[in-house]
Amino acid sequence: MSLRRRLLRWRARWRRGPHLTQGLPWAILLLGLMLSLGLWSHERQEAEQALQRDLDVALHAAGQRLSHRLDALQQILSAVHALAQTQEAGAAGRSLDEGRLSRFLEALPLGADHAGLEGLALVRWVPGRVADDKASPRALLGPLLPGPGQLGQAPDLWRESLLQPTLQRARESGQLALSPALDLRSWRLGRNLGFVLVQPLFRPSPDGSHRLESWVLAPVALAALMDPLQAQMPRGLSLRLFEGDGIPDPPLLYQAAQAPARGLRQREERLHRGGQAWTLQLLVHADYAPLTRLGEPLTLGLLGGLGSLLLALLAWALAGSRERAQALAQRMTRALRESEQRWAFALEGAGDGVWDWDMRADTLVTTARWKALMGWPLSAAEPRLSQMLPLVHPDDHAGLRQRLRDCIQNSQGSFEVEYRVRAEGGGWRWLLARGRIVERDSVHEPLRMIGTLSDIDARRQSEAQIHFLARHDPLTELANRAHFSERLQQALAHARRYRESLGLILVDLDRFKPVNDIHGHAVGDELLQAMARRLKAAVRETDVVGRIGGDEFLVLLCGPVSRESARHVAEKIYNLVAQPLQLGDLSLELTCSVGLAMYPEDGEDEHSLKKAADDAMYASKRAGRLLLGAAGG
Template identity: 45%
Template structure:
C-alpha cells in the first residue's frame, strides 16, 4: 500500500479550500476583464465603422450633386447666351455649340434642347437640339439640328413643366417620364427646364415673366447612368438606392444596387448601417439617396476582432485558472505520481524477471567503474558456469569468448558505453562446458551515467542462439550447394565466377573455365535406375574435386553437366593438364551396387583473356569447345585449341 503524503508536502487543513477557491477567483477576474475589453473593442470598432460609413455617404452624395450642378451650369450658360443675344439665329447657336467650354462634358449630358415661345401663346415656335451622337456627351464641337416642335407634344407633362419653370423663373425638374419618343438617348428619366427672359434679368412678378419670356432650355437626365458611374467607385460592402420621393417605398425606387423586400426596403444581410440623405437638386423634386452597409463593410474597415474577443478571452481565462490550480497542487500531485511510479516499477521488475527467466534468457548487470558483474542463474548456465560458482571477472569473461569474436564484441560494448549506439546487440561464440563453441546473443543498454556522461551501470540479457545459428548455417549451405553432390549450385558458381573474373581483370591474371558433360549417362540411368545414376553423379563429383586444387571451384549446373573454375597462377599448359586429369579420373571404371560401370565425358576449356572477356563470352567459348570434342568422337581437346599459341596478357 503506498505511503501517505508527508506533512511537509501537504497543505494545512485550514488552507486546503484555497486550492479550489483561488483558481475560481482567477477565472472570474479574467472573465470580467475579457468582458470589459470586449465592450471597449466593440465600441471602438463601431465608431470606426460609423465614421467610414458617414464619410462614404457624404462623398457619394457630393459627387452626385456635383454632376447635377455641372448640368445646371451648362443650362445657365446657354440661358445667358440667349438672354444676351435674343436675336441669335441658328447660325449663332451653331457657333455657340462650337465654342462650348471643356468642362461641359463633365455634366454627362447627351442632349440639349432650345425651344422658343411664341409671344402671348403657350405653343413652341422653333425647336433646336444639340446632339453629339448616340451615347456621347455634349462637348465643344457638338452638332446643332432642327427638331419639329410637334415632337414635344407627345409628352403631356411638358406644358406643366414649362409653365412651372416660366412662372417660377428658375430651373424646374419634371417627374419620371418616358423619353423614348424624344429620341434623346434616354429611355426613361427626367427633364430639366430653365426659362430665358429678355434683358437677362429675372422679372419680379409672374405677369412680367410671361410677357418677357423668350425661350426654354431643356435637358434630359438619366439617373441610372449617373448612378452607374457612382457605383463603380462604391467601396466593398456598401449598397445604394435612389428614391424620387421622401417616402422610401418600392414605387418611388428609381435605382438600387441590391434587392428590396416587398415594402421597398433593403433586404437585411445581417446587422448593418442604413442612412438616408436628401439631395440638393432643383425645385420640384425630392430625391433621397440611401446607403446601406452589408456584412463585408465592417471587416474591410478594421472591424471583426471584437467578435473573437469573448471566446479567445474565455479560453485564456480557463487556461490561466488551470495553471493556477496546477501550481497550487503541483507538490502533492508530484508526490502521488512518485508513489505510483515506484509501485509500478517494482511490479514491472518482478514481471520482467519472471518473463526473462521463463523465456530462457539470462540477466546481467555490470558496474562499469568497479568492473563488478551480477548475473542470474540462467546466465551462468548459458555460459557453462556452475550455480554455486562466483561471478567471473572481466578477464575471465574475455577468456570464455571465441578469439575471432573478442575484438568485435569489445567494440560493440565500447560503442554503447560511449553513447554511439543507444543499445547493445552482439552475437558471438563462448566456450561451453564440453569445450565446444556455442553461439549466444547479448543485449543491453546503459541505465546510469555521471554528470560528464560517462557510463556507470549497464544491464542486459543473454540468450542461447546456438540452435538458431546452426539452422541458419545449414540453410545457407543448402541455398548455395547441390544437395546430391555437395558441389556449388549454379547461383553460387555464378557468384564465384563473377568475383574471380573481377580479380583477374584487376590483377591481370589468367582464369580457366571447364565445362564437362557426361557421355551415355542417360542409358545407364534408364538401365540401372535413378539410385545408381545418383551414385554415379556423386562419384564423378568426388573424382573431379580430387583432380583440382582447393582454391578451384567445382559446380553442378545440370543433370549430368559440371563446371570447373580454375583460379590462381596458371598457364595454358597447366590448364590443359587439369583437363586431362579430370578426363582420366572420370573415365576410370567404378563399382556401383554390384555393377561395373564405365563412363566418359566431353570437356571444353576456355581461358581468360584470350577466349573471352566476360562471363558470357567465356561460357560460350567453353561450350563450343565441348561440343566440338563431342562431335569429333569425344576427343579430349580440340586440336585447334591445343595448337593455339599463347599471346600473353
C-alpha cells in the same frame, strides 16, 4: 442530521482539503474571461461606430458631389435665363432666338462638372386654338450643343405624360424643375436613361405682368452623371440611385457596374432638387478595407481569453505542484514496479537470464539465471567482461569478440551470437546471447548495453541429431548412400590435387536373406548392427564406412594408401565378418564377398570406381565364398 451539523462538517472538510488551491485557477480563469468578453464588446462597439462614421462621411461626400454637379448644370440654365432677360431689356422686348442661344452656349467653359449633359433645347410656348382655355405648345428644339448629344425636331412635349407635370411645375413656380426618370431616346433628348432639367423663360406683358415665352430643357444621362462619382469612391463601396423618398420598391435609376445586388451593409441619404426626390444608397462589399477592423476586437478577445487560460494554468501549476508531483511520482513508481514485475515474470517463464554491461567501467550486472547458465557462482561478485570470456569455448572466442566489435561500431547497435560454455557434468552447453546498446554519449560513443542469455543446448542437440540422421543410416549409424557419395567426391578431389591414391572396398554379406527370413527382422537388424561395428573396427578413424543397401557396405580408404595395404584391410574385414556371432541364445556364422578397386588404377571417378569394386566382388563370389576377390588381383 441537522443543517447546522452538515454545514460544520462541510467547513471542516473544506479546511482539510485542497479546495482553495483547486478553486483559485478556476476563479482566475472566470475573471479573465469576463474581462476579455467586456473588452471585446467595448472594442466591437467602437469599431462599429467608427465604421458607421466612415460610411456616413463617404455617403455624404458622394451626395455633396452629386449636388455640386446639379448646381453646375443649374448655373448653365440660370445663365440662359439671364441672357434672355438681358436681350429683352436691350432689344425692346425682342425674344431669345436659337442662334443667339447657341452662340452663347458655345462660349461657356464646360468641364468635368457638366458630365452627363446631353444637350440644350429651347421649347417655345405657342398658345392653343382649342375651345377650352388650355394652351397647346409646339416645341422647336435646336442643336445648340455639338457632338453626339445634338437634338432634332421634338414632338409636342406638353402632350407627353412624363414631361407635362415638370413643364407645368416650372411654369407655375417660375423656378428650375427636374423631371422623373425617362428614356431620353424616346423623346429624342439623349441616348440613355436620364432626366430633364427645365428652366422657364418669361417675357413682360404690356399690362406689367409676365407671360411664359419658352422653356430651356437640359437632358442629363444618369450613367454619365454618376460614373465619375463612383470612380471617386473607395474600393469596396458602390453607389445606387433610386427615384422617390421612402416609397416601397422604388425604381432603380443607377447602379455601379459589377456591383452586387446586396451589400454586407448599406447607408442611405435623401436628396431633393427641383421638386424631385431621390434616394442615394451606399453599398459595402467584402473588400472594403475598414471592414477588417471589425475582426480586431475578436482577435483581442481571443488573446485575452488565451492569456486568462495561461494565467489559470500557471496558478494551477503553482497551487498544486507539490501534490501533483507526489501523485506523479507514486504513479510512475507503481508503473515501473508493475513493468519490472511483468518483465521478470516473462523472463522467468522463458528461462532467460538478463545482463547489463556498463561499458565505461567494464562491469556486468546479471540475474541469478544468467549466473546459472554461465556457471558463475551466485555468491561471487558481479563479473567483468574479461572474466566472462574464459568461460567460453576456445573455438567460439573469435566469433563472440567479432560480434561485440561489430555491434559497438555498427549504427544499429545490436548483436546476436551463439557460443558454448562448460556444463556442470562435463562437456559443453550451447547458449544464445542477444544485446543492444541503450545509451550513448554526446559523440555517439556507446556507454551501456543490455541483453538476454538463453539456453539453446537442447535445440542445438536436436539440430545435430537431425543433421546426423539426414546423413547416416538410422539402423547402423553408418554413412548413407548420399553422404558416402559426398565423402567419396571430396576424397577424389583431394587425391587429384595431391596426386594420392585411395581404395574403395565393396562388402556383400553372404546368406543374409535366409537368416533374416528364418530368425526374423529383429535378429537381422542386430546382425547388421554387429557387422557395422566390425567394419568400423577394421578401418582407421579417417576412413569412411557406409551402408548402401540391405546387406551391402562400402568402405572408403582415404589416401595415401597402396594396393597392398588396401588388400590387408580387405582381408581384415573378411576375417572379422567370418568370426562367429552370438546374439542371445542364437549363434551365427556368416561370410562375405569383398571387391577392391584402387584410384587411379581401376577408375578415376566415383562411377568407375564403384563399378570396378562391384566387378571384383562378383568375381569373388564366383570363385568361392571363402576367397577374396580384388580388381586386377
